[in-house]
Amino acid sequence: MPHEPPADLAALSLADLAEAVAARRLPPVDAWAPAREGESHMRIAADGSWFHEGGRINRPAMVRAFSGLLTRDAAGRHWLMTPHERLSIEVEDAAFIATDMEVRHDEAGAPVIAFRLNTDDVVLAGPDHPLRVRGTAEVPAYYLAVRHGTEARLNRSTYGQLIDHALEVSDPEALAVESRGARFRLLPA
Incomplete structure (x- = not known):
């Protein structure tokens, strides 16, 4: 059976996103x-x-x-x-590329950040799929844990989306986001 790519992340509800994760x-x-x-x-x-x-x-x-x-x-x-x-x-760098992201909220109003990968997988950032930053303040590189030790590097537009979201929800001096109960600092150490 051929793979049917899921709809654009923006069109999916949190339940649809969870279903896409479970369907893989x-x-x-x-x-x-x-x-x-x-x-x-x-x-x-x-x-x-x-x-x-x-x-x-x-x-x-x-x-x-x-x-x-x-x-x-x-x-x-x-x-x-x-x-x-x-x-x-x-x-060469990471096994996957994160190509899009969306923020949804669960029943309690807590944020859930969903990422689409270049393989059409959907990964929900959180304790089991943490975000981390490498690089420098001038040239940061953002990564998402995927599975079995592998990671996805966020492409330029996706990390731009992530930073835009972080600027909406946090202090620019302590840039961070939350997803599924975990908090992720977005400034390189």
């Missing part, structure tokens, strides 16, 4: 203990493009399928996991 059935890569290890000959470029043996992977469904098998270990190495083997994959 992922393999249990954290439960697998493959006996073999190898090289995938794959690379994820800093702009989120996927390559295999130097050629770009142009089929979004292939990228989406492979992305569900990604993990990152404690040493920062990325792997494509199967039940039988673990294949290294070169990742």
